[in-house]
Amino acid sequence: MTTVHPAFDWHEVARKALASRMMDEMEENELVPQGKVNYQFSARGHELGQLLLSQLLTHPHDAASVYYRSRPFTFGSGLTLEEAFASDMARPSGTSGGRDVGVVCNMPRRGRALILPGAGDVGSQFTPAAGWAQAIVYHTRELGETDWADSIAVVFGGDGAVATNGFWSALTIATTQQLPLLFVVEDNGYAISVESPQQTPGGNIAANLASFHSLRIWDGSGTRPAETAELVYEAVRYMRSGQGAGLLRLTVPRLSGHSSVDNQAYKSAEVIAEEWQRDPTPEPTRINFIEAIRRTLDCELSLNPRCVVFGEDVGKKGGVHAATLGLQTKHGARRVFDTSLSEEGIVGRAVGMAYAGLMPVPEIQFRKYADPATEQINNCGTVRWRTNNRFAAPIVIRIPGGYRKIGDPWHSVTSEITFAHQPGWRFACPSNAEDAVGLLRTALRGNDPVIFFEHRAMLDSPWARRPYPGDDYLLPFGRAKIIQPGDDLTVVTWGAMVERCELAARELNASIEIIDLRTLSPWDTAAVLESVRKTGKCLVVHEDILFGGFGAEIAAVVASEGFTYLDGPVERLGAPSAPVPFSTSLMEGIVPTVALIREKMESLLEY
Ligand SMILES: Cc1ncc(C[n+]2csc(CCOP(=O)(O)OP(=O)(O)O)c2C)c(N)n1
Incomplete structure (x- = not known):
């Protein structure tokens, strides 16, 4: 309306x-x-x-x-x-x-x-x-x-x-x-x-x-x-x-x-x-991914006086991705504020605030710039274990990253495996605006530290725009979504690759089940195994480097727990061992393309 x-x-x-x-x-x-x-x-x-x-x-x-x-x-x-x-x-x-x-x-x-x-x-x-x-x-x-x-x-x-x-x-x-x-x-x-x-x-x-x-x-x-x-x-x-x-x-x-x-x-x-x-009912208004983040932060800031949002440029400017646009004006500079240029300071301070009962939501501007905070991130995840559960530091670190129209080694990497490997952390990687709302709200109301990955390609992608699911919408972690059901092949993916897998499947005359994991820690083993039981074949597609990537974890679980269902090798598609390059054509040689995904699907279907 x-x-x-x-x-x-x-x-x-x-x-x-x-x-x-x-x-x-x-x-x-x-x-x-x-x-x-x-x-x-x-x-x-x-x-x-x-x-x-x-x-x-x-x-x-x-x-x-x-x-x-x-x-x-x-x-x-x-x-x-x-x-x-x-x-x-x-x-x-x-x-x-x-x-x-x-x-x-x-x-x-x-x-x-x-x-x-x-x-x-x-x-x-x-x-x-x-x-x-x-x-x-x-x-x-x-x-x-x-x-x-x-x-x-x-x-x-x-x-x-x-x-x-x-x-x-x-x-x-x-x-x-x-x-x-x-x-x-x-x-x-x-x-x-x-x-x-x-x-x-x-x-x-x-x-x-x-x-x-x-x-x-x-x-x-x-x-x-x-x-x-x-x-x-x-x-x-x-x-x-x-x-x-x-x-x-x-x-x-x-x-x-x-x-x-x-x-x-x-x-x-x-x-x-x-x-x-004269039909008065509106088409549901679709919001983009970034608006989904902004609205959810706005809503939780309104509900939870302990919630604070901060990072480089998140205040007056509203963040370099505009995820916090208008939030400082609405909620005040003590709750939505700029920080000094120190990721160590952003994350370490968040941990201290969480010890003191606040709900800190720090933003790291781009994926690679989380690296200076590695020590604090690792320590945050192990707090409960190290203190025998006497301390906890539930913080939600929002990190945009992944390729966009162009790439580069700093803004465009995903390297999700780094976070999957950090004990104590949960990791969300939504592919669309609706899931972003539900997972971010769950993260902001939970008791565990969460890395919330916002894929740059999806921030304003038309595919990722969805009707706003409402101010109460919550999605549990570890619950995958079947994007499309199928009987011939299971494709497991997440983030920006979900759209590409859907496009690739559309070009093939086969019944392909596409599973969007939505979170990697934890990940929905049951949904994947149930699907493989039906299809007998499994392909994992991710944007991160193939070697030692999260696809290897999924393949290992499918091979071990779903061995008897399999009717072909568990296949993986990911990037070669290199950072994401700047030029679009070079980048497309690294990030799995629709054509490459389709070829991989085809060869596994024919196996
Ligand atoms: C006293 C009575 N007579 C007849 C009916 C049968 N009947 C049910 S709805 C209806 C038409 C009512 O039309 P309207 O008031 O314009 O409301 P609309 O269904 O168009 O919203 C009729 C004749 C009835 N339910 N009650």
Whole structure:
């Protein structure tokens, strides 16, 4: 969503809209065909206004009367996905314990609106909402219960529902008594197949009620974020002012059939195409790797006052890779600061800070410049062992490195084996933004020192951009990811080589399983062995020098523990024993290319 109205948490809107959308799609494409859900109502197209509204209903006596297409609103009000699925599948943990249709729900208050008991008969939702609104006035004025003051009731309905007795009855009650009741009409143009001009003349209930006494009207799009946000915000603001009832009409597309048993045969292809043009759900916004790091640091700095971020240029400049951009301004120069040009000083100081209970996150500008801190790094890893567990120094050293468009021996090496060989350290080498978020957060909340390797080729690589997985996202260390499943060959890799392996596999007509290890200390032996058991063949691809590289460790474990599964030699591909050269063409002679990986895959497949 491009427009940010300050009254709303837009990340939440996007997250819950996508969750609701995914649930609808899962029901339609899997659960209904499989017979696990028998009756389904999709809210696809209706999400935006409902979620925005849910965020503003935070008064302790706000209540909402919903209908079967209100699931996004109930998510916004606190319903969990588990409860929604359970309701759908008529399980005991659903909102009716399996008694009522899944989307006919009710929910005691969870910080936002209380959801009054829903019902299946269209129109019956309106008058109970009017009753709640009248009770708000009674509690406030007759009983003098000041905590009820300024509460409101909201009732949702479709364009068909405005023709019902209940709607008109509630409208009369709310307007004659000037009650704090907001009618929200989600006008998708259809009541099953009957079009809105048959429900109200001209098809627009808001236009028809324009001159209705004591009723404030808002009418506009329910799919354009800025416009919808403004309408919702203004409507709730007015309702809380005690001036009486209101009606908010939001035009939305109904992107699915009325229910799972409706094939929409009454809509032309043009109508359906036009409806999809109004789809309010955003494509998940992808962030790059560096933004993933920045956001996670920002989030953990906000949550953990003991967290400190420092290194050469990380303060005012925001780091030479921009990973700490803006963090000093936001969190202050005592928590995000520049250091002197001494890696020994950066890491050694971090160790001392960790002894004293802080959570230091030092940055080393480029891989090779960690070398001056070798002594401190080694000592940090062995602290627990050396002190018989009486001291620990959990620090997270962020180190960018690896080749980029060009190479060189200082910035572009990975040499991960050096760290894998340091007792006591954990080592993460994520290939993409999503994994970077999860692993960095786990590192920042753990009790072990972690080397967090940020591959330079992936920092702004389009391949590594992923939807932001959220401020709570954690990934365990030692858990590999199957990038693509396959039966003929297992390829084990990590970091920037994951993308290259994927590209190479795409050029071959074979079933290749690609495993991204994500962390090397510990590494997921179980996932690799399980895969080799299936494929019988294993290739390890890494960017670091082949001789004595981490691939040798993997090959040794596969040869030893997976010997009986093997149907060919365990192969490795890595760099020759030389630093990464400056010129691109020389560099491509060192770092495994897509062509080289493909050749290696081919020869092992043919073995
Ligand atoms: C009193 C009553 N009559 C008929 C129905 C059958 N029915 C269920 S939904 C529906 C259409 C309602 O359309 P609308 O109010 O526009 O909401 P939408 O489904 O489009 O969101 C009908 C006729 C019903 N549930 N209740």
